[in-house]
Amino acid sequence: MGRAEIRRFQQAAEEVVSFLKPRLGGDTRAKIISHTDADGIAGAAILARCLYTYNVSFNVKFTRPLKPDEVAELGKEGHDLFVFIDQGSGQIEAIHKFILSQKRDVVVIDHHPGEFPEHPNLAYLNPHACGLNGAKDVSASGAVYSIVEHIDRSFRPLVGLAVAGAIGDRQEFFSGFTGVNDTLVKRAIDLGFLRVGEGLKLIGRTLSPVVECLRLTTRPYISGISGNPSACRSLVDTLGLSPSSTLVELGSEAERRLRDALFARVGSLATSEEFCHTLWGTTYSLATEDLVGPRDLREYVAVLDACRDLQKSELGFAVAVGDRTAQTEALALLNSSQEQMLEALGWLVSHLDTFKLTPSLRYIYFGSAVNSAMVGEVLSLAMESGLVTTDRPIVGIADAGAEELKISARSTPGLAMLGINVGRALARAAGIVGGKGGGHDVAAAARIPRERMNEFLAKLDQVLSGGDR
Ligand SMILES: [Mn+2]
Known part of the structure; x- marks a missing residue:
C-alpha cells in the first residue's frame, strides 16, 4: 500500500463526482441506504449535507446490509438515485437485478470486499478496487468525504466526520492511521478542522466531571476504579484535583499525574501494551463550528455508537447533520449505554x-x-x-x-x-x-x-x- 493506491482512490472518487454532479440539480429524488453504526451514520450525514446544499430531496434508511429480497422491495420505491453507504459491495448482484435493470441510478460507497461489475447507471468507490485495504486504510465515511470534498471545497469542515467513522470502525491503531485515513487526518489538521494532543483516552474527558469519567470508564475497565465512585473520589482527592472539573479543564499536567496514579494501582497491567495504549495516547478534537456534539472525536463516536446500540441511528444522524436539539437526547443515550456496559463488565469481572x-x-x-x-x-x-x-x-x-x-x-x-x-x-x-x-x-x-x-x-x-x- 502506498502513494499510487491512494492516488487511484482519489481518481476513483473524482469519477463518482463526475457521475453525481449532473444529478445534483433539478428534481432528483435520492434514497440513501446506510449502515446503523458510527461509520454508516457519519457517512450518511456527510452525503446528506451535500445533497441538502444542492436542494436534492432525499430520505435515509439505516439498516444492516440488505438481503436480496429487501433490495427487491427497495427497487419498487420511486427514487431516481440510490446511494448505498457502508454496504452494497456484497449486494451488487441484487442491485443489478432489481435496481439497475430498471434504469435507476446507483452509487455504491463502501469499504467491504465484493464484486465490481460495470454498468452505465452505476458508480462506485471502494478501496479494495484500488489496491487498498478496506479494513484499515479507509472507512465508508472517509470514502464519502473523499467524494464530497471534490464536489465543493465548502464541505471540507466535515472531514472530522470521516475520521470519526474510521475510529468507529476501529481503524485507528496504536501506531496511528494508515492509507487514506492518514491522509485525511493530516489534511484535517493542516486545514485547522482537527487538533491532536496527548492524554487519557477516556470517554467523558470533555463531557463529565473527572470522578464520573473515571467511574464510567470501560475502555479500559480499571478494576477498583470502574463502577466505584468512592474510590474515584479518593483518588482524585489524593492528587489534589478538582473533582467537578473535566479532564480537559484539569490540563495535561494533571492528566499525566492521574495516568501515573492509575498505572500504580493496576500493578502488572501497567506493563501491558494493550492496557497502556487503551488508557493513554493521541486525542483528537474537533475545531470547527460546522459540527455540533462532543468536541472529542472518541466521545463523538461513542455518542453515535450509543445511538446504534439503542436502535436510534436516526438520532445520531440528526446530531451529525448539525441538529443541536438532538444533541441533548443523544448525550443521555451515551450515558445510559455507558451504565449498561459498566454493569456488563462488572458482571464479567466478578x-x-x-x-x-x-x-x-x-x-x-x-x-x-x-x-x-x-x-x-x-x-x-x-x-x-x-x-x-x-x-x-x-x-x-x-x-x-x-x-x-x-x-x-x-x-x-x-x-x-x-x-x-x-x-x-x-x-x-x-x-x-x-x-x-x-x-x-x-x-x-x-x-x-x-x-x-x-x-x-x-x-x-x-x-x-x-x-x-
Ligand atoms: Mn464501515
Whole structure:
C-alpha cells in the first residue's frame, strides 16, 4: 500500500463526482441506504449535507446490509438515485437485478470486499478496487468525504466526520492511521478542522466531571476504579484535583499525574501494551463550528455508537447533520449505554473464574446476565483492559430466546497472523450443529440451537486447533 493506491482512490472518487454532479440539480429524488453504526451514520450525514446544499430531496434508511429480497422491495420505491453507504459491495448482484435493470441510478460507497461489475447507471468507490485495504486504510465515511470534498471545497469542515467513522470502525491503531485515513487526518489538521494532543483516552474527558469519567470508564475497565465512585473520589482527592472539573479543564499536567496514579494501582497491567495504549495516547478534537456534539472525536463516536446500540441511528444522524436539539437526547443515550456496559463488565469481572479453558479457546457462559447483543463488545473491552489472557480466542455464550444461544468470539491480530480465523471457525462449527455464523478473522458471531452447545464447543475447539480445516 502506498502513494499510487491512494492516488487511484482519489481518481476513483473524482469519477463518482463526475457521475453525481449532473444529478445534483433539478428534481432528483435520492434514497440513501446506510449502515446503523458510527461509520454508516457519519457517512450518511456527510452525503446528506451535500445533497441538502444542492436542494436534492432525499430520505435515509439505516439498516444492516440488505438481503436480496429487501433490495427487491427497495427497487419498487420511486427514487431516481440510490446511494448505498457502508454496504452494497456484497449486494451488487441484487442491485443489478432489481435496481439497475430498471434504469435507476446507483452509487455504491463502501469499504467491504465484493464484486465490481460495470454498468452505465452505476458508480462506485471502494478501496479494495484500488489496491487498498478496506479494513484499515479507509472507512465508508472517509470514502464519502473523499467524494464530497471534490464536489465543493465548502464541505471540507466535515472531514472530522470521516475520521470519526474510521475510529468507529476501529481503524485507528496504536501506531496511528494508515492509507487514506492518514491522509485525511493530516489534511484535517493542516486545514485547522482537527487538533491532536496527548492524554487519557477516556470517554467523558470533555463531557463529565473527572470522578464520573473515571467511574464510567470501560475502555479500559480499571478494576477498583470502574463502577466505584468512592474510590474515584479518593483518588482524585489524593492528587489534589478538582473533582467537578473535566479532564480537559484539569490540563495535561494533571492528566499525566492521574495516568501515573492509575498505572500504580493496576500493578502488572501497567506493563501491558494493550492496557497502556487503551488508557493513554493521541486525542483528537474537533475545531470547527460546522459540527455540533462532543468536541472529542472518541466521545463523538461513542455518542453515535450509543445511538446504534439503542436502535436510534436516526438520532445520531440528526446530531451529525448539525441538529443541536438532538444533541441533548443523544448525550443521555451515551450515558445510559455507558451504565449498561459498566454493569456488563462488572458482571464479567466478578465471574472471571467461570471462564473454561480448552486446548484452543477460552469461553464463558453469560446466560441472560448480559444482553446477547452486547456480549461481543464486552469481550473486546475485556481484552483491551487486560482482564483476560489473549493467548487463544475468547468466546462468550449468551441466551437468545428459549431455543437459541448467541455466540460471540474475539481474537487478536497476532493470532490471526498465525492463521487463526474465528469467523471461518464459527461459520463451520455452527453449521455442523444446525446454526449459522461468520464474521472476520478477529471478531465473529453465531447463533446455535441451545441443546447443542457442548457439541458446538467441541467442534469449535477442533476447528480452531487446525484438526478440522
Ligand atoms: Mn464501515
